[in-house]
Amino acid sequence: MPKSGQARVLTQQQQCDLFQAIEQHRHKEKNKAIMQISFKLGLRAQEIALLQVKEVARLNSSSSDFTLLEIMSLPAAYTKGSDAMNRSKSTYQRNRISFDTESFKKVVKQIETLAKSNAKINPEDFYPPSKKHRGKARDLPMVDKELRTALIEYLRYRISVKSFLKPSSPLFVTQKGGPYSPNTLQEHMALMLRDWAGIEKASSHSGRRSLITNIIHRQKKSVKIAQKIAGHVNSSTTLIYEEPPEELIDHALRNLT
Template sequence: MSKTGQARVLTPEQFAYLLSVIQEHRYPEKNTALVQISFKLGLRVQEIALLQIKDVAELGPESSGQRSFKLKEILALPAAYTKGADALKRSQSTYQRRRISFSVHDFDKLVRQIETMAKAGAEIKPQDFYPEVKKHRGKSRDLPMNDGALRTALENYLSDRLASNPSLKKSDPLFLTQKGGPYSPNTLQEHFALMQRQWARIERASSHSGRRTLMTNILHDQKKSVKIAQKIAGHVSPSTTLIYEEPPEESLAEALHTAGFSYIE
């Protein structure tokens, strides 16, 4: 069953236009690298926000105010970066109860427990009976960085970063906000929306569009197996990957257009 309000799958033309319009705004090197990582590696916005320089490049020694680097062939994404993980204490999420589900057996057991406590005059707090929150498991994955446009974007961006600050550490965040601090997932999510919706005027595009576009391309256009897509996406269950088998909006639009003409005599 597909989710409602899914992120837009970009066409090649929309992706090319996004890259071109980025050049008209500030920090084109950084923004191009952000978009390339999202669309070519399918990283979640939290994973991108938590990337460090050492994840994508080896830094050389600083010499005469200059610093060399070498891009890695494979991005080894740690499990701590993945969905639901409290990576580096920079992405802590708060959970507020809005809905609770019980099985019939557990509900009957809970009612009897409350009855016993009430008869004994014990204090009863609703939150003490909430079921345990299921936490997402992190999953590490190795992603080859062999796409030419991706490597060029990263090289241009890192060259720009090191030219302005040769003393960077390998553990420094890969991407910084215009204020000079690391991105939070929420801030980066808003930045992706800004670039795609306002700059490129692509409706319903979001920080998840890159990930969904890549997965849709792998499953629909390349006809790769679900197992390959699952490995790239870092999904624990293949059932999650199967969500991306939903046809993209462009396929639906083409089908409706063709069907409409078939009724014309």
């Protein structure tokens, strides 16, 4: 089982169960495409929510047909911590701050000086600068057959219900016709995984964790490859995924001597 707070890594059978469950619900073309991107490219929910048509396909002059791209070029602005298109704003809220010893002494002296002069003291003026996450662009080959089939079927459906699409149109839209917010898409993906497919402790991050676990543990690829696909700035973040898949743990416990 995953550690507390981590999304569950799905077995191949669980992934099959998920896509079979999607077939039984409305908007199956869209939902299959969303989950294929999650499991085959490892995108975060925010990144999927911010995708535009131009990231996966080239529309023809009349926008009534398209050519699916070979490579998805994911802009840095879409990645975790970014403020892409003003649709994914993250507010930094500091619950804990830390100083080294010398910096703390300087802050104390500054406060003492202000206090002696009866000056107004604003605690936020003494907070150390916060580090902002920088997005990282990445190119992801769209080579998986099931992924490509799902995207083609979905785009054909989109064109059939809305004959005119622009390259900048949101790739995925809600029932009301607007773009998904990251939070709304996270909830929708969790609904498909937990309620429709009945997979406990799965979340919108399960596809991403399942893909990276597959690359590191089953394919035995280097962490550098997994890091490139995941778009992690530091390899130490990718190493968190170096955790044995659930089915290996299950197999070990079933074969005790």
